[in-house]
Amino acid sequence: MVITIFPLIVPPDLTLFDAASSRASQTFMLVGFALLIPVTLFYNTFGFRTFSGKIHSPS
Secondary structure, eight states: OHHHHOTTSSOTTOOHHHHSOOHHHHHHHHHHHHHHHHHHHHHHHHHHHHHTTOOOOOO
């Protein structure tokens, strides 16, 4: 739907390699995600285990 409203939002002569960021930026983001994903998984698992079974239906 966006493409039909704004057909030239991405220039047709722009390639994937022109739009990509530098290798240093991609490495920085990869290291950041690699460090944050285990922390996020641990935090969510801890929260679900801590609060599981605490809410009961009023029936």
